[in-house]
Amino acid sequence: MLELNNITKIFNAGTVDETTLFDNFSFKLEKGEFAAVIGSNGSGKTTLLNLACGTIKPDGGTVIFKGEDITKLPEHKRAKSIGRVLQDPRLGTCGNLTILENMALADNKNKSFGLGAGVNKKRVDYYKSLLETCGMGLENRMNVPVGNLSGGQRQAAALIIASMTDIDLLVLDEHTAALDPKSSETLMQITDKVVKEKNLTTLMVTHNLRFAIEYGTRLVMMHEGRCVMDIKGEEKKNANVDDLLKVFNEISIEVGN
Numbered sequence: 001m002l003e004l005n006n007i008t009k010i011f012n013a014g015t016v017d018e019t020t021l022f023d024n025f026s027f028k029l030e031k032g033e034f035a036a037v038i039g040s041n042g043s044g045k046t047t048l049l050n051l052a053c054g055t056i057k058p059d060g061g062t063v064i065f066k067g068e069d070i071t072k073l074p075e076h077k078r079a080k081s082i083g084r085v086l087q088d089p090r091l092g093t094c095g096n097l098t099i100l101e102n103m104a105l106a107d108n109k110n111k112s113f114g115l116g117a118g119v120n121k122k123r124v125d126y127y128k129s130l131l132e133t134c135g136m137g138l139e140n141r142m143n144v145p146v147g148n149l150s151g152g153q154r155q156a157a158a159l160i161i162a163s164m165t166d167i168d169l170l171v172l173d174e175h176t177a178a179l180d181p182k183s184s185e186t187l188m189q190i191t192d193k194v195v196k197e198k199n200l201t202t203l204m205v206t207h208n209l210r211f212a213i214e215y216g217t218r219l220v221m222m223h224e225g226r227c228v229m230d231i232k233g234e235e236k237k238n239a240n241v242d243d244l245l246k247v248f249n250e251i252s253i254e255v256g257n
Contacts, residue, residue, distance in 0.1 A: 001066060001201045002029040002052055002169060008060030009047060009225075021047055021225045022058070029169075033232075034195055034202040036212035038244070039222035040251075045205040048222070049171050052203065054078040066168060083162035085155065087174040092158030095147025099138060099157055102146055103127045106161045130160050133197075134190050152183030156190055163194055170195065172204035176211070184208070188215055209241045223251050 009022040021044050029035055039045050050056045051063060054075035063071045070078060085092050093102050104119040107127075128139035134156045138149075146154055155175055163170055172191065176184040192215050195202050206212055212219050219236050221229035221244065229247060231239060 001031040001033075002203070003027070003064040004048070004051060004058075004061065005064065006061040007051065007058045007063075009051070009056070010059050013059075022061075023225065025061075025225055027227065029201060029203060031201055032199060033218050034200075034216035035204065035218040035220055036216040037203065037205045037220045037222060038207070038209060038212045040248070042224075043222040044225045045222055046173060049084075049173050049203065049205060052169070053082055053084055053171055081168045082171060083165070083167040083169070084171040084173065085158050085162050085175040087177050089151045089154040089158065089178060090147075093146045093154060093161060096145060098143050098145055099131070099149075100124065100127065100142040102157065102161060103130075103164065106164055130164055131157070133193060134160065136186075150183070152179050152187055155179065155183075155187055159187070159191060159194060163198060163200060168201060170200045170202045172202065172206075174205050174207065177207060184211075191215070209244045213239050213241065213244070221247060 004025065004027040007022045007025040011019045011021060027048065037045050037048065051058060054073060058071065062069055100119060107123060131139040136153055136156055138153060138157060146157060149157065176187050179187060188211055204216065218232040219239065220227055228251065
């Protein structure tokens with residue numbers, strides 16, 4: 001599904017702050033996998049997502065998506081097949097528009113532009129059915145501006161909107177990080193339900209080690225632009241937070257912290 005092959009990524013090239021994050025880095029995500037990516041700040045987690053989505057381009061290597069080289073494909077064209085939910089609840093939706101209007105905009109993604117009604121009223125019941133999966137009563141608040149929702153409600157709406165069209169890859173960029181513990185838990189349950197029902201290939205960055213263990217089919221730990229742990233199947237099922245913390249501590253000692 002997604003392959004990053006022999007990637008080089010240099011930040012602040014030609015300055016005193018030049019940093020090579022990825023040096024001949026490769027990563028492969030199979031169709032149907034739900035990979036949770038963890039790691040310390042600066043380990044390359046978000047850069048991995050940005051390379052997949054086209055937010056940044058590599059300085060070397062290739063990005064392959066569904067068998068095609070998309071290394072030079074701009075972000076807005078990749079968005080046709082890739083849905084993304086960001087950390088900030090305000091970034092995944094338009095706060096001044098209602099839930100209905102936000103969903104109508106997303107529903108028109110990949111369609112040709114032209115004059116006509118912005119909202120297709122025949123699709124309202126379908127939108128409500130999608131929102132019902134959240135269990136938050138959002139289907140009864142279709143005409144409420146998204147900016148009036150709580151952070152958890154807004155992220156849930158953003159998740160539904162990101163996955164409502166026929167995407168091939170769902171990218172979750174610390175999408176629970178800005179929420180309180182209860183809302184984070186609820187959103188992860190909704191995420192798991194959506195991913196399983198739609199059988200979405202998913203790449204999720206999280207700082208929550210428990211979420212990384214409990215959800216998904218694969219767990220990847222990154223450090224200084226390298227994958228230092230990559231587990232799935234029974235190995236992932238048998239992992240626990242203490243195991244992950246042990247690896248984190250060993251890394252910390254190695255780098256002199």
